[in-house]
Amino acid sequence: MIKKCQVFTPPETVKKLLEVVGYEKDLYGKKIIENACGDGNILTVIVERYITDCLDKEFSLNDIKAGLEHDIFGAELEEIHYRNCINNLNKIAENYGLYGVNWSILNVDILKEDFDFKFDYVVGNPPYITYKDLNEETRCFVRENYEVCRKGKFDYCYAFIEASLKLLNERGKMSYLIPSSIFKNVFAQNLREYLLPFLNKVYDYQTIKLFDVLTSSAIIVCDKGNTVEQIEYINLDKRVSYKINKIELTYKWEFVNKKKSILGKAARFGDYFNASITIATLxxxxxxxxxxxxxxxxxxxxxxxxxxxxxxxxxxxxxxxxxxxxxxxxxxxxxxxxxxxxxxxxxxxxxxxxxxxxxxxxxxxxxxxxxxxxxxxxxxxxxxxxxxTQALAHLNQEKLLVSTVVTKQVKTYKISEEDIPYSGIYITKKADLSLDFAKKVLESIEFLEYANSIGINASGSSLRITAKDINNYLFNIEEV
Ligand SMILES: C[S@@+](CC[C@H](N)C(=O)[O-])C[C@H]1O[C@@H](n2cnc3c(N)ncnc32)[C@H](O)[C@@H]1O
Known part of the structure; x- marks a missing residue:
């Protein structure tokens, strides 16, 4: 089960995780945990920062050693990585003349661990494991103990996000590298509701690849001592940032710049057309x-x-x-x-x-x-x-067909009353706008931008959209 989630964080991203959570100075006495620490890619940087900050403030080596033991925590399930992590931390400490540190790194399942104190910081990159790759015992344990995993096919990382928020004290801050599918996945709805009150910022890597896998990543930043009504969304790919009202983040989180794009957008696609999934013969x-x-x-x-x-x-x-x-x-x-x-x-x-x-x-x-x-x-x-049989009822009319996978361009095809679409999403008329009009809407740059913001990564730069996404699209009739 664990082998699939051992992708360690690259150095640039480690720097970003610590920068966005403000783990930079005045670190003595502040408790931090990396709760799935692997070989210690993040912890080694934490330890180095901690030591140099303490040396700047002229703490003695004895105080620094005690500080490292009381302030810096890690957890790792696999013994081999736990040992690698301790060795890597020793190497850093020894560079500064600190020997024999009794590290608070635990070889445990963090999801089963209770602490009798809370943390000022949680920083990490948890394991991502899809529901189908989790064994039955883990599924049951997680479902029973983590409320964000009560329903549906959750990913293992959802439990880590809940666990991390629970580890924070009332002023605690967290930065966590997560798969951006949590913003859109239907089974992450409970997680999104749980997370939203504490969320302050989202750094979205979008198509920037951090790992050699298909996951697209984002860093979420939470601050328990500073709850805000608007989150700041930072698109690291397109180098833009803007604020989004939390009340607008319902169902799937769509990070669009409403100030720029909502002006005059009154029509909902689903009020004029019907986008439905096609027949499935199975x-x-x-x-x-x-x-x-x-x-x-x-x-x-x-x-x-x-x-x-x-x-x-x-x-x-x-x-x-x-x-x-x-x-x-x-x-x-x-x-x-x-x-x-x-x-x-x-x-x-x-x-x-x-x-x-x-x-x-x-x-x-x-x-x-x-x-x-x-x-x-x-x-x-x-x-x-x-x-x-669901899609059969409205098939016997002219329709458009569009793929569920969007790559660079949305292509629609006009098909006849008699044609039977067996994959993709088909669109039929509901009110007085023509299918040519629907074609123009769906092939517009604005719709492509919307698909980019709401789609779930399918593979490479392709995104998967649903019939519901199409029906929910807002557009300006006069501008089409
Ligand atoms: C994606 S890796 C990230 C490692 C490290 N955080 C990094 O960024 O380099 C996730 C790590 O979590 C560990 N892990 C998986 N399940 C765990 C659990 N229940 N408790 C603690 N560690 C766990 C895995 O063995 C793996 O080393």
């Missing part, structure tokens, strides 16, 4: 026919069929399948559509009718029977139907 290999090389069609008894060298399917069981990928590569695809519309409403076949009307299609799908049965489908879904 077994595209059965429903979507991608390889056209070997397909030919023929007619018999008034019915058209398509035939490959492996199967035959009734032509009227098929519709055009589209995805942002197939459209961008101009690839033709077909999808089995085991439903029909009657006066605009979707109708589902009984199994008997389906087999009678489409004997070839039914026997083709039957060859995937085991896999179809094993899908985590919605309740009442029959074996020959799509796994998720």
């Amino acid at each position: 077994l595209n290999e059965a429903f979507v026919l991608k390889n056209f090389k070997d397909i030919r069609s023929f007619e018999e008894g008034g019915q058209r069929y398509i035939q490959t060298n492996k199967f035959i399917i009734e032509d009227n069981l098929l519709k055009n399948a589209v995805s942002p990928r197939s459209l961008s590569y101009n690839k033709e695809e077909l999808i089995i559509f085991p439903y029909f519309y009657n006066e605009g409403s979707l109708v589902r076949y009984t199994e008997e009718d389906f087999k009678k009307k489409f004997p070839f299609g039914a026997s083709y799908l039957n060859s995937f029977f085991d896999k179809l049965q094993k899908r985590a489908s919605d309740k009442s879904v029959k074996w020959f139907e799509y796994g998720r």
